[in-house]
Amino acid sequence: MTEQAFIEVDRVEKVFDVRRRTGFLKRERRQVRAVDSISFTVARGEMVGYIGPNGAGKSTTIKMLTGILTPSGGRLRVAGIDPSRERTRLAHRIGVVFGQRTTLWWDLPLVDSYKLMHRMYRIPDARYRENLDRLVELLDLGDLLDVPVRQLSLGQRMRGDIVAALLHDPEVLYLDEPTIGLDVVSKGRVREFLKEINAERGTTVLLTTHDLQDIELLCSRVMVIDHGRLMYNGPLAGLHEAGESERTLVVDLERELPPIDAPAPARVVKVDGPRQWLAFPASESAAPLVARIAAEYPLVDLSVREPDIEAVIAKMLHSSGETRGETPGETLGETPKPPPEREPTT
Numbered sequence: 001m002t003e004q005a006f007i008e009v010d011r012v013e014k015v016f017d018v019r020r021r022t023g024f025l026k027r028e029r030r031q032v033r034a035v036d037s038i039s040f041t042v043a044r045g046e047m048v049g050y051i052g053p054n055g056a057g058k059s060t061t062i063k064m065l066t067g068i069l070t071p072s073g074g075r076l077r078v079a080g081i082d083p084s085r086e087r088t089r090l091a092h093r094i095g096v097v098f099g100q101r102t103t104l105w106w107d108l109p110l111v112d113s114y115k116l117m118h119r120m121y122r123i124p125d126a127r128y129r130e131n132l133d134r135l136v137e138l139l140d141l142g143d144l145l146d147v148p149v150r151q152l153s154l155g156q157r158m159r160g161d162i163v164a165a166l167l168h169d170p171e172v173l174y175l176d177e178p179t180i181g182l183d184v185v186s187k188g189r190v191r192e193f194l195k196e197i198n199a200e201r202g203t204t205v206l207l208t209t210h211d212l213q214d215i216e217l218l219c220s221r222v223m224v225i226d227h228g229r230l231m232y233n234g235p236l237a238g239l240h241e242a243g244e245s246e247r248t249l250v251v252d253l254e255r256e257l258p259p260i261d262a263p264a265p266a267r268v269v270k271v272d273g274p275r276q277w278l279a280f281p282a283s284e285s286a287a288p289l290v291a292r293i294a295a296e297y298p299l300v301d302l303s304v305r306e307p308d309i310e311a312v313i314a315k316m317l318h319s320s321g322e323t324r325g326e327t328p329g330e331t332l333g334e335t336p337k338p339p340p341e342r343e344p345t346t
């Protein structure tokens with residue numbers, strides 16, 4: 001393992017044997033290659049997005065990284081530990097949050113789950129108290145500590161789960177859809193918190209999400225998996241470039257006017273009274289376009305809409321399919337490549 005590679009995944013595979021009933025007494029055996037020779041590294045303190053369509057192999061990868069599943073092939077190390085061989089030792093160094101499931105005890109008050117974790121992880125008393133106070137303050141859970149978990153809203157429960165995952169000072173945090181189903185305010189709070197904890201403790205974060213803004217606001221790099229294979233590993237802007245995806249600037253003018261004269265490649269795609277929609281490349285900053293419109297038009301309000309993550313991935317996969325075998329650029333065809341050195345521009 002190199003000095004920087006905190007998570008090291010080298011040609012890792014996971015094949016499931018699946019039996020399917022095909023008749024009264026007939027069973028068909030079939031193999032599902034959920035993860036197909038994936039290689040990547042994550043440096044200590046990095047926050048990396050791990051995205052892909054449904055069934056792509058994300059959860060299987062995370063389960064192998066936590067030691068729940070044993071790889072069928074390849075080599076895997078987290079903090080120098082082989083997860084499936086030393087699962088208990090690794091458990092003290094990692095935290096996991098599954099957005100769709102809770103690790104908290106449903107019928108107990110929130111604080112009782114934390115007390116159980118205090119004992120399970122043998123966290124020194126002073127450290128437990130310090131962590132609990134800090135995390136509860138950062139996530140604004142003070143008034144909810146005595147409330148049974150089943151009575152919490154989804155956003156409150158999610159914040160409760162994040163505290164639970166961090167009480168034992170894990171060096172790496174796996175987050176599976178941490179903002180799913182949350183309202184805008186709760187999403188903002190969780191994202192701000194993750195940024196703070198990463199800056200404060202240098203926690204390494206691997207984030208699975210369907211929300212492109214999670215990636216945009218938190219991750220320096222994104223990896224795309226499809227059919228068990230790593231298709232892209234680089235900055236989000238590069239993913240937008242590969243798929244030529246576009247963001248939309250929604251502009252409210254003081255009155256109805258002819259379509260805004262925007263500099264190419266930005267262009268007006270819809271006009272409805274005083275409101276106009278302009279599409280522009282998602283890999284570019286909105287600032288110059290906004291400045292120009294503000295200088296030349298009677299502007300009342302504006303907002304930027306991100307493209308849908310599924311659409312971005314689909315376009316990227318489509319374009320990489322077209323270019324595979326020629327010059328794959330930042331997309332990964334047969335041979336995974338290290339991330340490009342460019343920084344994201346968004």
Ligand SMILES: Nc1ncnc2c1ncn2[C@@H]1O[C@H](COP(=O)(O)OP(=O)(O)OP(=O)(O)O)[C@@H](O)[C@H]1O
Nearest residue numbers: 016018032034052053054055056057058059060061
């Ligand atoms: N225990 C299992 N037994 C058999 N097949 C499995 C098992 N777990 C996952 N698979 C299959 O492996 C593939 C990858 O599944 P995985 O859950 O890793 O995808 P995912 O990217 O996390 O999807 P989603 O976004 O829907 O959660 C799928 O085809 C899935 O059906």
